[in-house]
Every structure is written in C-alpha cells, then in structure tokens.
Amino acid sequence: MHTLLISTRKGLFEAEATGGSYGVTRGHxxxxxxxxxxxxPRGGWYAALDHGHFGVKLHRSDDKGATWTEIATPAYPKQPxxxxxxxxxxxxxxxxxxxxxxxxxxxxKDGALWCGTIPGGLxxxxxxxxxxxxxxxxxxxxxRPKWGxxxxxxxxxxxxxxxxxxPRTVVVGVSIGGVWRTRDAGATWTNTAHGMRAEYVPPxxxxxxxxxxxxCLVQCASDPTAWWVQHHNGIFRSTDxxxxxxxxxxxxxxxxxxxxxxxxxxxxxAWFAPAIKDExxxxxxxxxxxxxxxxxxxxxxxxxxxxxDAFAYDLVYRHGLALAPDGVLAFGSTTGNVxxxxxxxxxxxxxxxxLPPVHAVTFA
Amino acid sequence: xxxxxxxxxxxxxxxxxxxxVEGSTVRAVLDVVFAQNPRLRGYVLDDQDGxxxxxxxxxxxxxxxxxxxxxxxxxxxxxxxxxxxxxxG
Numbered sequence: 063m064h065t066l067l068i069s070t071r072k073g074l075f076e077a078e079a080t081g082g083s084y085g086v087t088r089g090h091x092x093x094x095x096x097x098x099x100x101x102x103p104r105g106g107w108y109a110a111l112d113h114g115h116f117g118v119k120l121h122r123s124d125d126k127g128a129t130w131t132e133i134a135t136p137a138y139p140k141q142p143x144x145x146x147x148x149x150x151x152x153x154x155x156x157x158x159x160x161x162x163x164x165x166x167x168x169x170x171k172d173g174a175l176w177c178g179t180i181p182g183g184l185x186x187x188x189x190x191x192x193x194x195x196x197x198x199x200x201x202x203x204x205x206r207p208k209w210g211x212x213x214x215x216x217x218x219x220x221x222x223x224x225x226x227x228x229p230r231t232v233v234v235g236v237s238i239g240g241v242w243r244t245r246d247a248g249a250t251w252t253n254t255a256h257g258m259r260a261e262y263v264p265p266x267x268x269x270x271x272x273x274x275x276x277x278c279l280v281q282c283a284s285d286p287t288a289w290w291v292q293h294h295n296g297i298f299r300s301t302d303x304x305x306x307x308x309x310x311x312x313x314x315x316x317x318x319x320x321x322x323x324x325x326x327x328x329x330x331x332a333w334f335a336p337a338i339k340d341e342x343x344x345x346x347x348x349x350x351x352x353x354x355x356x357x358x359x360x361x362x363x364x365x366x367x368x369x370x371d372a373f374a375y376d377l378v379y380r381h382g383l384a385l386a387p388d389g390v391l392a393f394g395s396t397t398g399n400v401x402x403x404x405x406x407x408x409x410x411x412x413x414x415x416x417l418p419p420v421h422a423v424t425f426a
Numbered sequence: 427x428x429x430x431x432x433x434x435x436x437x438x439x440x441x442x443x444x445x446x447v448e449g450s451t452v453r454a455v456l457d458v459v460f461a462q463n464p465r466l467r468g469y470v471l472d473d474q475d476g477x478x479x480x481x482x483x484x485x486x487x488x489x490x491x492x493x494x495x496x497x498x499x500x501x502x503x504x505x506x507x508x509x510x511x512x513x514x515g
Contacts, residue, residue, distance in 0.1 A: 115480040115510040116439060116469040132440075132465065138473040158473035 064386040064425040065126075066402065067107070068394055069096040072418035074109050076127060077392075077400065083411040084392070084402040090127060098381055100165035101426030104172065106190060110162035118159050120177075122191055126426070135159060136177050136185035136194040139201075149217075150210035150238075155181055161214070164381075166222035169229035170247055176232065178219025182209050184234060186248065197248045200234075205253070205272055209239035212275050212294065220380055221279035226286050233304070235279030235291070240271040241304065257307030261295045278380040280324045280332075288329030292322040292380070294340065299359050301329070310359035315346040321383035323391070325406075330358040333365075333385070333407060335378035335393060343377050350374040352383070352393065352407050368410035369401060381422035394420030428455050428504040432466075435510060440466050452483055453496035455506055470508055480511045 063079035068086075074096040076088040090096075095112045102108065107123040109130070121130045138157035147155040161180040168174035168186060177185040177194065184197040200206060209217035214237075221235030230247040233254070240255030255271040263273045275294035282288040287303040296317040297310040311317075318339025325331035334353045337343050345351065349371045351364040370376075376395030383393040391407050394400040400413035400420060428449060432442035442463065449455035460467040472478050477493040484490070484507040490498040500506060 113439065113469070115478060116436065117472065117478055119439075119468070135468055137468075141474055156472070156474065 064388065064390065065101075066384075066386075066392050066400075066413070067099045067101060067424050067426055068400055068413075068417060068420055069099045069109070069381075069422040069424075070394075070398070070418040070420050071095050074099055075414075075417060077402070077413050079390075079402075082404065084390075084400075084413045086400075086414050086417070088127065090130065091121075096421070097162060098165060098422045099424055100167075101424060102167045102175070104167060107426060108165050108175075108191065110165065112161060118162055120162060120191055133191035134187075134193055136162070136179055136183065136187075136196070138183055139196055139198075147207055149181075149215055151215060153215060155216055157181070157183075159183070160216065161218060163218045163220045164222045164234075166224055168232075169224050176222045176224070178222055178234060180211075180214055180218030181216035182206060182218060182236065182239065184219050184222075184248070199244075199249055200242065200251050203251055206239075208272050209236055212237045221276070223279060223281040225281070226283050233279065233281065235276040237277060237294075238273065238275040240274040241276055241279060241291070243304065254304040255307065256305070257300070257309075258291070258293060258298050259295070259309060277320045278322045280322050282324045282329040283326035285329040288324070290322045290324050290332045292319050292334060294318075297322070297334065297359065301358070310355075312362070313355075313359070314353060314362040315351065315364060318343075319378070320380035321378055321393075323383050323385045325385070326387075328356075331356045332359075333383060333391065334362075335383055336364075337377055344375045345377075348373045348375060350376050350395075350399075352391070352403075352410075354407055365403075365407040365410075367408065368403075368412075379421055381424070382420055384423045384425055386425040390425070392423050392425070394423045396420065427502060428500045428506055430455055430459055430506045430508065432470075432508045433510055436466075436469055436508075440469055442466050449500055451496065451500055452485065452490055452492075452498045452506065455500050456496065456508075478510075482509050482511070483507065484509065 066077040068075040073092040074090040077084040141157045164178035175187040185194045223233040225231035253271040255274045258274040260273040277292045289300040291298040298307040316336040350369045351366040376397040392402040398417040401410040427446040447458040
C-alpha cells in the first residue's frame with residue numbers, strides 16, 4: 063500500500079493503510095501552512111510551505127519524512143527598472159513567488175524538477191531543488207502578461223504533465239491562461255486550449271486560448287493523446303492530443319469543481335469532485351460525492367457510499383483528489399475530512415475527520 | 427558597529443542571533459548579516475530584494491521609509507530591529 067501525503071493549512075500528514083483502511087500516522091511541519099507535497103518516484107519527498115510574512119519555502123526529505131532539509135525556493139529574476147506589470151485587477155504584479163502551486167519530476171534528466179508558481183512562473187531545477195531557474199521562454203513569452211488571476215490576484219501554474227512518450231514534452235495548466243505545451247524541454251511554447259469555452263468573458267473572447275480558466279489538467283499515462291480538464295465553467299476532454307478540446311456537457315451532479323483524475327490505464331475513466339458553481343462552492347444539496355465517468359464523459363455516476371449525504375459543505379481543491387497505482391482513490395476537503403476508497407470510488411472509508419483544511423493529497 | 431535584532435518569531439524557522447555589524451544603511455548592515463547567514467535573506471526580503479510586505483524594520487525606534495532599496499541611514503551605535511506584523515489564522 064502507498065503512503066498518503068496530506069498537505070494542510072497546519073501541517074503535512076501521512077496516512078498509512080492498516081487492516082485495509084487508512085489512518086493518519088505522522089505529522090510534519092505542525093502549525094505551518096503546507097500548500098503542496100510531491101513524492102518523486104526517483105526518490106525524495108518535497109513539501110512547499112507558505113509562512114505568510116516570511117514567504118514561501120521548500121523542503122526535501124531523503125528518508126521518507128524522517129528528516130527534512132530546507133532547499134532553495136524558486137525566485138523570480140530581477141524586475142527591469144521602470145517595467146511595471148499590472149494584473150487583471152489593475153494592481154501591480156510583483157515578480158516574486160507568492161505560492162508554489164505544482165511540483166513534478168522532470169523525467170528527461172536525473173534529479174531534475176519542474177515547479178509551477180503564482181504569479182505564473184515555471185521553474186526548473188537540475189539538482190533536486192538546490193537551485194532553481196525560471197523558464198524564461200514562458201515567463202517572457204509575449205502573451206504571458208495577459209494571463210490573469212482567478213481566485214488569486216495573479217495567474218498561476220497548477221498542473222504540470224510530463225509526456226510519457228517523451229519527457230521533453232511538457233504541458234502546463236494555467237489559471238487563468240489556458241494550456242501551454244513545449245516539445246523541446248521548455249525552449250518554445252504553444253497555447254493548446256483550442257476548443258475550450260470561457261463563459262465569464264465578453265463574447266469575442268469566449269474561445270480565446272488565454273481566457274480559459276483551467277482548474278486542473280491531466281493526461282492519461284497509457285493513452286497520452288487523451289486529456290481531461292476541469293475548467294471553471296465545465297469539463298473538457300481531448301482525444302487527439304489537444305488538437306481540439308470538446309466540452310463534456312452532461313456532467314452530473316454539476317459541471318463545476320476543481321480536481322480531475324484520469325485512470326492511467328483507461329482514458330475514458332475519470333473522477334471529479336463536483337460542487338455548485340461558482341460563487342457558493344459547496345456540494346450539491348449538501349451531499350458529498352465524487353463523480354466518475356467510464357465512457358469518456360457520455361455519462362456520470364455519483365459515488366457516495368460512506369460519504370456524508372446531508373449538511374456536508376466540503377470543497378475539494380484542485381490537488382485534493384489522488385489515485386494510487388494500486389487503485390486506492392483518496393480525497394481531502396476544506397473541512398478537514400479525508401476519505402479513501404479501496405475500490406476506485408465505489409465505497410469510502412474515513413481517513414480523518416479532524417485535520418486542518420486540506421490543500422492537497424498525493425500518494426508516495 | 428550597529429546592532430541588528432531579529433524578531434524571535436523567525437527563530438522557529440531559521441537561526442538569527444543578534445549581531446553587531448558595520449554599515450551606514452539598512453541595506454548595508456543586512457547584507458553583512460545575510461552574507462553570514464544566506465538562508466535568512468529569503469525570510470526578510472522578497473525576490474526583488476525589497477522588504478517582504480508584512481515585515482518592517484526600525485532604526486533607533488523609527489520605522490524605515492525606503493522598503494524597496496533600504497537606503498535609510500544607520501549610525502555606528504544604532505539598533506536595527508527586524509520585525510513582522512502579527513496576523514494570520
């Protein structure tokens with residue numbers, strides 16, 4: 063069984079399976095805001111902390127959580143004198159890491175990592191986080207300053223997909239900025255959000271690739287031409303390696319949500335955490351469910367056995383739903399509830415009802 | 427030599443003992459401290475080397491005015507306090 067790493071507002075927690083169900087066994091950085099964690103399959107656990115006044119920091123453990131060492135935080139280049147960037151809200155955008163929003167192994171080189179941040183910088187480390195460099199081709203791309211903030215003041219990169227066919231091909235999801243792909247390890251980038259629809263902008267911008275508020279982007283490992291996006295105003299799917307995206311219009315019980323997980327062995331199977339869109343952001347009718355399609359979005363089923371069926375107001379953030387290689391599915395919510403399913407969502411067991419608000423879960 | 431004192435709240439994250447250092451501006455004295463303790467820099471300054479938004483520096487009881495360049499003067503007998511606003515949840 064795989065260790066579940068739970069990043070919360072007040073620490074990083076591990077849950078282990080004992081007797082078939084998961085329970086919390088250990089905590090790290092207790093009291094600190096852990097925004098995301100990543101277990102590199104090549105070795106090393108990474109945890110991003112947001113100390114507020116003292117800034118964002120990054121830590122690594124080389125012994126599966128026994129000890130942690132602070133490593134470098136991705137830092138933005140010096141802002142040229144006189145260059146003032148304003149965000150969508152007219153406020154000055156400072157070139158400084160406000161949040162580490164995504165971490166992924168860069169599989170084209172041993173020890174290399176990708177890191178996505180707010181206000182929109184993608185960083186790469188060649189040395190397991192000892193040093194970082196911003197990916198200039200994307201940060202200085204002429205269209206990047208047009209990216210906008212969604213729930214946050216500034217745009218951010220929250221999804222990083224390293225292509226299983228070629229690790230030099232990397233795709234990032236941006237809220238708000240659409241989807242961007244490089245095929246040359248970050249030298250050049252192309253917007254690949256063609257076919258998405260944004261309903262929160264004027265009509266002439268509805269199909270603009272940059273206007274797309276992608277909440278979460280995933281690629282199927284066994285069929286890398288298959289992609290899913292949970293978007294601010296719906297679910298989109300591509301089966302032609304992002305030549306086009308098609309809206310999945312019949313998602314149930316709602317089309318709004320943050321996370322999406324695709325079955326690595328079946329591009330037609332994906333899980334979502336539906337909520338009422340979009341100001342309320344609570345489960346439909348106060349009934350907490352995970353939804354699943356097994357036919358590429360033609361139909362959806364609500365998976366709720368073992369989940370609260372009334373007066374539940376849990377929201378699952380974009381990194382709050384994860385699938386382990388052995389088929390265990392888990393999610394954590396803003397209410398501090400964590401559930402795990404041994405059978406891909408058919409039934410759920412409580413991992414904890416008492417954790418701080420959950421930002422992210424992942425399996426190590 | 428100016429005395430530089432850091433908020434005790436920082437000590438939970440990074441070592442930062444009181445130091446006495448040479449320097450005629452806030453930038454100069456902090457640079458000396460950060461040269462000895464590089465990890466501390468990122469807790470006090472942002473990516474653009476300005477003071478983090480919720481940090482403040484007092485020199486002899488006066489809050490500094492140049493948060494960007496840290497050019498406020500420091501005298502040889504000055505006491506420099508690096509503090510932070512208390513908030514959060």
